[in-house]
Amino acid sequence: MVRPNAGTKGVPRLDRETQILDIASEHFGTHGFAATSVAAIADRAGISKPLIYNYFVSKEGLFEACLDRGGALLAEEIERIARGDAVGIERGMATLAGMFDLLEPQPYLWRLFFDPTAPSTGPIADSIALYADRIGKLADEGVTELMGLAGNNDPLDISAMTAVWLGIVDSLMNWWMEHPEESAEQMMQRCMRLLTALFGGASE
């Protein structure tokens, strides 16, 4: 009764790490690196701060672990879709569909890689650059294809269009976070409707 919380809870390290990463990813993704405190994560996990430091060394280490897990997930999925044969807008929509499926339980994962409050130097910046490049490269590839079809090969135009494309994905993930009742399937159908509205029903 004096120390109601003393002693082990018997949760294996891997399970605990997974749980911590889940909670940390949500916090980091939702509020950003700077506005997230390790103590808050520990609280939400029902454990003490030192356990987190024991497993992840530092706040940056924890963030990096989130990046690694999330980045691998995202990059692999986008790469898988890139190996398909969709081209132009179709490829974009296929990518979106994949992202919705993948991120159904956790749309905030996407934002980990576009966090302006994350450290801009050191291992974190490297890690972000790594995955952002990997994702960005595929986006760039898709956009280059699309623009090429329209006869535009200007590198800066392509760079800007890629940024816009990533921004679109970003805003859809944000919107999804504010409408959690929406399923991946519904999100995708909504996007199709938006696309046809934009193109006056002439797409497809």
Add this chain to the structure above:
Amino acid sequence: MVRPNAGTKGVPRLDRETQILDIASEHFGTHGFAATSVAAIADRAGISKPLIYNYFVSKEGLFEACLDRGGALLAEEIERIARGDAVGIERGMATLAGMFDLLEPQPYLWRLFFDPTAPSTGPIADSIALYADRIGKLADEGVTELMGLAGNNDPLDISAMTAVWLGIVDSLMNWWMEHPEESAEQMMQRCMRLLTALFGGASE
């Protein structure tokens, strides 16, 4: 000699306030509220922290002053454009043109109102909500028009499309921040090219 830095520099309050707001807006807009320190702003302005507190009361007060100045600027410009007669995509492009002109020296201003690390309660949240609503309402209006032309009146579709539109503006401002050599005029022409590429040259 004992206190080489003591004493006034004789800069009138209004001038100093303007200078502080310029620097603070850039920091807040670039790195977010949580990742910005008052001391850093004071440093960049070449003054001491207490002077900032003297003029703006608190970090939140400073942020709010940035919001008020920037928000009025943005909202008034968007409202001015909304009173024009452009409709659908044209209205979007007109708005973009206005934003580029207005934000030529300071694209980061836009991000002040979409900062996930800003306090979510209190006067700041109110201020953000005020301007974000004002901007969002106009965006919503434009999007509703556009979607209506295509026969889509679903409120959630409109809400999502508005989010996407704001996300597009956001990503363009970010891209611009990374390409400061670009003029407002050039940005606009680039956007026109992107639009025609998207619509297969059939727009206009």
Add this chain to the structure above:
DNA sequence: GCAATATGACCTTTGAGTAAGTTACCATGG
């Protein structure tokens, strides 16, 4: 008893915010 899981209590750094004073300028009165 040993290794894994776990914690309370601490240290340290960072950054928001403040108290008290300093410097320069300008208006007034003698």
Add this chain to the structure above:
DNA sequence: CCATGGTAACTTACTCAAAGGTCATATTGC
């Protein structure tokens, strides 16, 4: 024409709280 004092601009040197990070120790299963 110079003392006097009021006020605006400005700073040094602090306080205090929150958050990152560490240490010694406790519980439990084998």
